[in-house]
């Protein structure tokens with residue numbers, strides 16, 4: 284089975300991507316959580332153009348995929364799981380969890396370090412919150428987080444299949460938890476015990492920095508609960524809350540050229556965790 288997934292990595296991932304994207308888009312159409320504030324064709328065209336550009340750039344710049352790094356580590360006996368013997372199912376589960384906590388910490392770092400926040404705020408500058416927001420990241424952030432993931436894989440030595448599973452999971456949950464979809468409160472409460480739901484992640488896209496700097500998790504909600512960064516709901520409520528960052532609020536900022544240039548514009552936001560401490564003193 285490993286061999287099948289390894290040799291069909293790209294088609295497996297693309298198939299899952301389009302399947303979940305279509306499901307979420309349909310769900311957003313049938314049961315939206317909030318009325319969109321911006322014109323959908325402009326936002327979608329530009330968010331999807333950025334996603335497309337990123338997928339081409341990553342393949343052009345990085346010679347290997349994360350799964351290739353895992354195979355490389357296994358062949359050379361590098362990384363914890365390649366020299367400490369752990370039963371395969373356990374190595375799979377522990378690897379996925381370790382990769383997830385690494386992504387959580389990386390997300391925290393992208394908010395805490397002003398230079399990284401300049402890149403990551405492109406994700407937050409979307410003025411609406413829907414399935415296309417889930418893939419809207421600056422290309423430099425994408426490449427940087429790939430390199431961080433490579434380093435984590437070299438230290439961890441996870442099974443290659445765990446890396447593939449993690450990347451598919453992350454892709455799927457990111458589209459799910461950015462969905463502008465309505466979920467009954469009871470189901471949201473239950474789901475939130477095991478996965479980050481749209482209502483949980485929407486809090487993170489609030490314009491209020493006290494809410495922006497909460498709910499950093501992408502897959503499982505446990506790290507936020509464990510490290511004290513969990514916030515159940517936005518203060519203004521989901522329908523009335525303001526999405527985005529204070530700095531980029533005009534529709535023109537939703538265009539691809541602006542998204543690409545946003546990291547180089549002055550940082551007057553006071554959004555990063557460090558800045559919050561400064562202004563609190």
Ligand SMILES: [Zn+2]
Nearest residue numbers: 390394403487
């Ligand atoms: Zn963030």
Ligand SMILES: [Zn+2]
Nearest residue numbers: 406461484488
């Ligand atoms: Zn997000």
